[in-house]
Amino acid sequence: MVDVANQTPAPGPAGADAETLPPRRSFPSWLITIISVALVLLAWELCRPFINPIFGTYPSAIAVAFWKMAGSGKLTAALVDSLRPFAVGYVLAVVIGVPLGLLIGRFRVAEATIGIYVTAGYAMPLVALVPLLVLWLGLGFAVKVAIIFLMSLFPICINTWLGVAAVPKALIEVGKSFVAPDHVILRRIILPATLPYIMAGLRLAVGRAVVAMVIAEFFTSISGLGAIIITSANNFDTAATFVPILIIMVLAVALNFLVGAAERWIAPWQAEIAGRDQQ
Secondary structure, X not given: OOOOOOOOOOOOHHHHHHXXXXXXXXXXXXXXXHHHHHHHHHHHHHOHHHOOOOOOOOHHHHHHHHHHHHHHOHHHHHHHHHXXXXXXXXXXXXXXXXXXXXXXXXXXXHHHHHHHHHHHHHHOOHHHHHHHHHHHHOOOHHHHHHHHHHHHHHHHHHHHHHHHHOOOHXXXXXXXXXXXXXXXXXXXXXXXXXXXXXXXXXXXXXXXXXXXHHHHHHHOOOOHHHHHHHHHXXXXXXXXXXXXXXXXXXXXXXXXXXHHHHHHHHOOHHHHHHOOOXX
């Protein structure tokens, strides 16, 4: 009889291939993004013969308009003028929105008292309040900050609120078992567990703040990048109109990247838990 138990199977071709195959290399995300942007710009530029310069434009014309504005200093001055109220309004929204969301999510009385106003404020079309804000604050710097603040506050607050509600009850019970006071539980347990939600709220708020920045410049004193958009559009200079629009888009992408970098620095464990590639 043949002793089957003592027989060792010969390595097949599949096993040999599995051992000899090199690990599969993957392209880094930034390279894929650059290739994607380059292909879109190339396709856009190839459509140049079919584009009427009054109704549309193409990348090379936008680049020429960009260098003209940058050389004259007009673009830099407009960008600085736009970023000042943006920075103040966004920082105020973070400073107020995160603690307010923690408070609403942690305490039932605060949620019952304030939560309904936060939900209503998020759903309200805040653009409709711009004439009223102009009546209260005038046409200067303060009204622009107020518009950016209001449009940024609610995404941050609501995301933080939902993050606190999603914290596992077992973690809070561990803190209570060690007789930790509420402020220690909030700072040491709830806040670290809520960080991914807070960062998601900051990313959403960046987009709303950029939109609010342009709205404020359209409906109040016309200045900054919004002034370039309006002036160029009135002159039927489509290429110059696209310059501030693309700068605003690049600004939003860059700020989202900074928020993501801050998240990886503050909470590096989240990328490991989610299994995300750091390429």
